[in-house]
Amino acid sequence: MPFLHREHADAVVARWSEDWPDHTAVVEEWDRWRWEHQGPDGASAIRDRVPERAVVFHARALFLSGGERTATELPEQWSVPAWDFETDRYTDRASAWRTARWPGTGQEVEAQVRGTDKTAVEAAFAGACAQAVDRVRNPGKYGDIDEW
Template sequence: MVHVARLGEQRVPFLHREHADEAVARWSEDWPDHPAAVEEWDRWRWEHQGPGGASTIRDRVPERTVVFHARALFLPGGERATAGLPEQWSVPAWEFETDRFTDRASAWRTARRPGPGQEVEAKVRGTDKDAVEAAFAEVCAQAVDRAQNPGKYGDTDEW
């Protein structure tokens, strides 16, 4: 048997039932409004019909951490735009949530958004709140520079 923890829309397979139960219990604490349950699948069914097949079956409970985020948006010229969304927030994330999980203290990037607005987005995420806050100041400075000097970052055809 494969013990599949259904966590929201994701299915995470486990070799041992107690690991699936623990994942469901912890997920339910984090996301009480999202469905969470354990399903029993026979191994053949999981290997042939489950996402990822046999290689995704876990023999331990996945890592979970709180990931801190910060984001800002800058207009061409460097003026900060009001995004209407929170500038900083935190969420629990599990290692199987590859789009949200990180084990780094902080990581940041800037990106020019496509389209006529040419805004520059600054993003930071990490597991250390102080490191994320320090990196946020640094990424915002780079985003302002990128908004003011698009050619320096390869954001224009003239570069």
């Protein structure tokens, strides 16, 4: 990730190393020409500030076709530090949730919530789980059935 100022890159690498000691990050210096011609997204990717970072709370549950909850490898709730460039984990919203039907014959439905406010995530998780149970029991209501 390109930074206009070296001290911004140093700050991100230091914090990243604290957050993720098993995942190495280092500063590599490139001149502007190299970023413009060889970097992903060219010069438009060069940041002139330190990225936003937040602790993001997550909650997840998986429901089987009858509506019963099933165990998964992931914990039900967890939190991680995330940077705004980690779009799969980062959010600046208090909470956001979704449900999704898994492909395959089992027709499981997953409830997922993430956000920066633990209490809001816990409240949203109850709503997401309720919708997931309804969705698994009533797939046509959510467009989850194929009619040929």
